[in-house]
Amino acid sequence: MHSLDAFATAKLVDLDARHQLRRLIPTARIDGVILERGGRRLVSFSCNDYLNLATDPRTKAAAIRAVETHGTGAGASRLITGNHPMIEELEHRLARLKGTEDACVFGSGYLANVGIIPTLAGGNSLVLTDELAHNCINAGAQLAAADTQAFRHNDLDHLEELLIEHRDRYDHVLVVTDGVFSMDGDLAPLEALGALCVKHDAWLMTDDAHGIGVMGRDGAGSAHLKNKPVAVPLQMGTLSKAIGSYGAYLCASKPVVDLMKTRARTVVYSTGLPPAAVGAAIAALDIIESEPDFVALPVAKAQRFTAALNLPRAESPIVPIILGEETRALEAQKILSDAGFLVAAIRPPTVPPGTSRLRFAFTARHTDEDIDAVVAILRERIL
Numbered sequence: 522m523h524s525l526d527a528f529a530t531a532k533l534v535d536l537d538a539r540h541q542l543r544r545l546i547p548t549a550r551i552d553g554v555i556l557e558r559g560g561r562r563l564v565s566f567s568c569n570d571y572l573n574l575a576t577d578p579r580t581k582a583a584a585i586r587a588v589e590t591h592g593t594g595a596g597a598s599r600l601i602t603g604n605h606p607m608i609e610e611l612e613h614r615l616a617r618l619k620g621t622e623d624a625c626v627f628g629s630g631y632l633a634n635v636g637i638i639p640t641l642a643g644g645n646s647l648v649l650t651d652e653l654a655h656n657c658i659n660a661g662a663q664l665a666a667a668d669t670q671a672f673r674h675n676d677l678d679h680l681e682e683l684l685i686e687h688r689d690r691y692d693h694v695l696v697v698t699d700g701v702f703s704m705d706g707d708l709a710p711l712e713a714l715g716a717l718c719v720k721h722d723a724w725l726m727t728d729d730a731h732g733i734g735v736m737g738r739d740g741a742g743s744a745h746l747k748n749k750p751v752a753v754p755l756q757m758g759t760l761s762k763a764i765g766s767y768g769a770y771l772c773a774s775k776p777v778v779d780l781m782k783t784r785a786r787t788v789v790y791s792t793g794l795p796p797a798a799v800g801a802a803i804a805a806l807d808i809i810e811s812e813p814d815f816v817a818l819p820v821a822k823a824q825r826f827t828a829a830l831n832l833p834r835a836e837s838p839i840v841p842i843i844l845g846e847e848t849r850a851l852e853a854q855k856i857l858s859d860a861g862f863l864v865a866a867i868r869p870p871t872v873p874p875g876t877s878r879l880r881f882a883f884t885a886r887h888t889d890e891d892i893d894a895v896v897a898i899l900r901e902r903i904l
């Protein structure tokens with residue numbers, strides 16, 4: 522065998538032995554909740570399309586209009602010719618929603634984090650990340666020529682210890698956390714984190730991929746839970762979850778956004794967002810800003826689920842059921858799938874070893890009957 526294929530095969534065999542091999546399964550989304558796999562229709566509790574806007578007639582119509590006006594692709598990096606007019610409109614809308622001076626969009630959440638973090642954290646910088654923060658935050662920190670350290674999950678004392686110990690040795694310190702944690706559904710203590718960062722002159726950045734559109738006033742995200750928003754100077758998030766499209770953003774001050782547009786490598790060296798994605802995102806923001814009761818539904822559905830199972834009250838649309846070993850999570854996934862429900866088993870390395878889980882993501886259009894049915898299966902056959 523060619524050494525390249527031998528290398529790949531050995532890796533696959535090893536992953537399979539550890540129940541960590543993943544396979545792609547063709548999946549057609551029928552509407553916001555139902556999808557089709559292997560000839561069967563399943564109710565999905567695994568899509569991050571929390572408001573079911575990816576299949577909403579209004580966002581679809583906006584995407585089609587955008588294609589008819591501007592075509593299917595941006596044609597180049599935004600700094601060359603790819604800055605079609607809808608992109609600036611989207612940035613303006615995002616900044617308005619978040620109450621920041623400006624915004625910069627990126628190709629995806631992953632590309633945003635690997636672009637933003639190295640732009641801000643140069644040579645003599647320290648990046649401190651929550652240990653459960655999303656993988657692409659770590660990827661961004663690794664790309665930055667900066668020292669990095671993780672603080673224990675949501676542990677303000679540990680973060681302060683690290684700041685006291687290391688702050689003086691660095692020119693700049695960037696603290697990065699998820700606003701809503703993607704695999705646990707809990708929230709970062711943003712108010713206290715903000716105060717700690719001000720006290721030690723560190724820059725706070727939140728990744729609110731799972732907050733925008735479903736949390737806080739007007740769905741503005743996890744920094745906006747109270748009347749007065751928490752001052753987070755760097756608010757990143759994605760357009761691919763509750764917004765139902767593709768792409769991502771950083772909302773920040775004008776100088777920070779201007780710096781991104783001239784220096785972030787994933788902006789400078791990557792093609793601008795396609796018009797359809799931008800048009801759909803703008804239409805989604807119209808819906809989110811005008812329908813607060815709809816925006817509140819995903820968290821309310823999650824809370825119906827946690828109440829029925831006597832779990833701690835859901836704080837976001839995400840609820841994990843931690844089962845332990847990979848095999849237990851896979852068996853539970855199979856039981857639910859046989860009954861017509863898709864709930865993805867999440868395994869290491871996405872989550873720490875021994876915490877394999879079912880991850881439930883609740884959406885606006887899940888019915889109470891669907892939720893009660895999965896609760897019954899969990900009680901009778903899994904927990």
Ligand SMILES: *Cc1c(COP(=O)(O)O)cnc(C)c1O
Nearest residue numbers: 629630631655703728730759761
């Ligand atoms: C999904 C996710 C991302 C990546 O966003 P994409 O737009 O899918 O690339 C980044 N951060 C968090 C916390 C996420 O959950």
